[in-house]
Amino acid sequence: xxxxxxxxxxxxxxxxxxxxxxxxxxxxxxxxxxxxxxxxxxxxxxxxxxxxxxxxxxxxxxxxxxxxxxxxxxxxxxxxxxxxxxxxxxxxxxxxxxxxxxxxxxxxxxxxxxxxxxxxxxxxxxxxxxxxxxxxxxxxxxxxxxxxxxxxxxxxxxxxxxxxxxxxxxxxxxxxxxxxxxxxxxxxxxxxxxxxxxxxxxxxxxxxxxxxxxxxxxxx
Amino acid sequence: xxxxxxxxxxxxxxxxxxxxxxxxxxxxxxxxxxxxxxxxxxxxxxxxxxxxxxxxxxxxxxxxxxxxxxxxxxxxxxxxxxxxxxxxxxxxxxxxxxxxxxxxxxxxxxxxxxxxxxxxxxxxxxxxxxxxxxxxxxxxxxxxxxxxxxxxxxxxxxxxxxxxxxxxxxxxxxxxxxxxxxxxxxxxxxxxxxxxxxxxxxxxxxxxxxxxxxxxxxxxxxxxxxxxxxxxxxxxxxxxxxxxxxxxxxxxxxxxxxxxxxxxxxxxxxxxxxxxxxxxxxxxxxxxxxxxxxxxxxxxxxxxxxxxxxxxxxxxxxxxxxxxxxxxxxxxxxxxxxxxxxxxxxxxxxxxxxxxxxxxxxxxxxxxxxxxxxxx
Numbered sequence: 001x002x003x004x005x006x007x008x009x010x011x012x013x014x015x016x017x018x019x020x021x022x023x024x025x026x027x028x029x030x031x032x033x034x035x036x037x038x039x040x041x042x043x044x045x046x047x048x049x050x051x052x053x054x055x056x057x058x059x060x061x062x063x064x065x066x067x068x069x070x071x072x073x074x075x076x077x078x079x080x081x082x083x084x085x086x087x088x089x090x091x092x093x094x095x096x097x098x099x100x101x102x103x104x105x106x107x108x109x110x111x112x113x114x115x116x117x118x119x120x121x122x123x124x125x126x127x128x129x130x131x132x133x134x135x136x137x138x139x140x141x142x143x144x145x146x147x148x149x150x151x152x153x154x155x156x157x158x159x160x161x162x163x164x165x166x167x168x169x170x171x172x173x174x175x176x177x178x179x180x181x182x183x184x185x186x187x188x189x190x191x192x193x194x195x196x197x198x199x200x201x202x203x204x205x206x207x208x209x210x211x212x213x214x215x216x217x218x219x220x
Numbered sequence: 221x222x223x224x225x226x227x228x229x230x231x232x233x234x235x236x237x238x239x240x241x242x243x244x245x246x247x248x249x250x251x252x253x254x255x256x257x258x259x260x261x262x263x264x265x266x267x268x269x270x271x272x273x274x275x276x277x278x279x280x281x282x283x284x285x286x287x288x289x290x291x292x293x294x295x296x297x298x299x300x301x302x303x304x305x306x307x308x309x310x311x312x313x314x315x316x317x318x319x320x321x322x323x324x325x326x327x328x329x330x331x332x333x334x335x336x337x338x339x340x341x342x343x344x345x346x347x348x349x350x351x352x353x354x355x356x357x358x359x360x361x362x363x364x365x366x367x368x369x370x371x372x373x374x375x376x377x378x379x380x381x382x383x384x385x386x387x388x389x390x391x392x393x394x395x396x397x398x399x400x401x402x403x404x405x406x407x408x409x410x411x412x413x414x415x416x417x418x419x420x421x422x423x424x425x426x427x428x429x430x431x432x433x434x435x436x437x438x439x440x441x442x443x444x445x446x447x448x449x450x451x452x453x454x455x456x457x458x459x460x461x462x463x464x465x466x467x468x469x470x471x472x473x474x475x476x477x478x479x480x481x482x483x484x485x486x487x488x489x490x491x492x493x494x495x496x497x498x499x500x501x502x503x504x505x506x507x508x509x510x511x512x513x514x515x516x517x518x519x520x521x522x523x524x525x526x527x528x529x530x531x532x533x534x535x536x537x538x539x540x541x542x543x544x545x546x547x548x549x550x551x552x553x554x555x556x557x558x559x560x561x562x563x564x565x566x567x568x569x570x571x572x573x574x575x576x577x578x579x580x581x582x583x584x585x586x587x588x589x590x591x592x593x594x595x596x
Contacts (some may be wrong), residue, residue, distance in 0.1 A: 009592075170581070
């Protein structure tokens with residue numbers, strides 16, 4: 001299994017060429033997505049735990065609940081990313097008369113999410129390291145959207161969180177490019193597409209994601 | 221007949237002349253008392269002279285008198301005329317009221333006795349007039365008075381005169397300070413003696429503080445005013461609690477402020493208490509945090525809890541006392557509203573760790589991509 005993942009990461013053309021001759025097997029991709037989901041849950045919990053004191057006055061002791069919801073949201077989000085990406089690739093590749101099954105696409109997209117685990121892992125480790133430097137401003141009136149927005153803005157603009165946001169954005173972009181590279185070969189073999197069609201299939205949603213990611217960081 | 225009469229008269233005169241000169245020799249001045257012993261210029265006092273008949277025969281006195289000098293006036297002289305006989309071994313006390321002039325020096329009023337039928341006796345009375353006053357000075361006072369702060373002022377009195385001064389009293393006179401005690405009675409100050417009087421002074425305004433030193437020399441009252449200006453200012457040696465390392469966090473139903481209070485002054489801050497005041501409302505568990513005594517250059521952590529509604533800042537109160545128990549209050553405004561939290565802005569510099577992670581990630585991903593696209 002480990003050798004499968006390593007091959008998928010570094011020699012995706014060769015790996016998915018071999019995989020295309022076999023029946024789709026979702027065990028490993030599911031494992032990757034599960035790990036991704038767990039890490040997303042941890043990241044969600046981390047961020048919710050850091051921001052919980054902001055709402056403590058209004059929600060009196062519900063910090064733990066907020067953090068748990070953050071974790072659940074993170075896990076589900078991880079799974080949803082896998083499914084949505086697979087559906088999007090499947091639908092776009094339909095325009096190029098792709099032939100492979102949805103299961104094959106899910107398998108390819110699952111393998112392709114392996115680099116994103118690294119991005120999440122690094123982000124979690126970094127945030128854990130600097131968590132004690134994070135100051136959570138208090139939102140006294142939760143019903144005041146301006147105050148809440150100001151508090152979140154102040155929270156995100158403090159140096160340690162600004163560094164974390166920058167790191168997170170860079171990592172998600174860099175590792176998404178790696179993931180896109182894997183998806184490119186994966187979709188190409190799974191849906192039996194030409195190099196151009198596979199490139200277009202992958203590049204459109206990935207490019208949209210990258211633009212959104214960079215835009216949300218405030219570059220545009 | 222005429223010649224006999226003349227001879228009889230001469231004999232009579234001789235007899236009584238002998239008797240007269242005999243009277244003078246057996247009358248002695250036994251004691252001279254001056255009150256006061258040494259006069260100030262213009263002082264009024266008494267001279268009391270005791271005479272005694274030390275002979276065996278009675279002596280008849282016709283007049284007792286004290287004659288003043290240029291600087292000594294006799295202002296009250298009893299009519300010591302026709303006094304009568306002073307029996308053998310008897311004493312007689314005579315007293316005169318005198319007043320010193322404006323000159324200093326040693327003077328000699330003349331005491332005289334006239335006898336019956338003839339003869340007299342004179343006795344110079346030594347009398348000193350010295351204008352040296354009591355020596356009064358302020359030996360202890362604060363460099364700078366502080367309004368409402370009790371300070372100590374010590375008045376020192378010395379007697380450089382040759383005689384004792386009585387009824388010495390020091391009375392502070394001012395409308396700009398509370399002084400305790402309101403008066404100090406020293407009593408008698410012997411020659412060369414020094415005595416101190418300690419007052420607690422709490423200024424309430426700006427002005428002069430006069431310590432009026434009053435004393436008596438005999439029956440004469442004298443006074444020396446000692447004035448010091450009272451200008452309340454900022455004392456050099458005070459406690460100076462400074463609040464730092466303040467952190468605000470939320471707790472159930474309110475906020476918690478933690479931080480350090482340091483004494484950056486030169487005196488010990490006593491009974492240091494930390495709390496909050498309106499618009500904040502202190503709540504349990506730390507409505508008030510008692511730090512206690514804080515020596516100079518010492519510090520202590522504190523923690524206060526409070527509730528606050530519709531407030532962006534709350535006053536953090538530091539109360540402390542000085543060694544005299546005077547209460548002081550320092551207020552530090554602490555921001556609690558989210559939008560105004562003193563969170564440091566990004567200074568533009570990226571953390572080297574972040575740069576390192578990003579660089580390493582780019583290299584790894586680029587390597588992976590190049591490797592994956594390598595022709596085999």
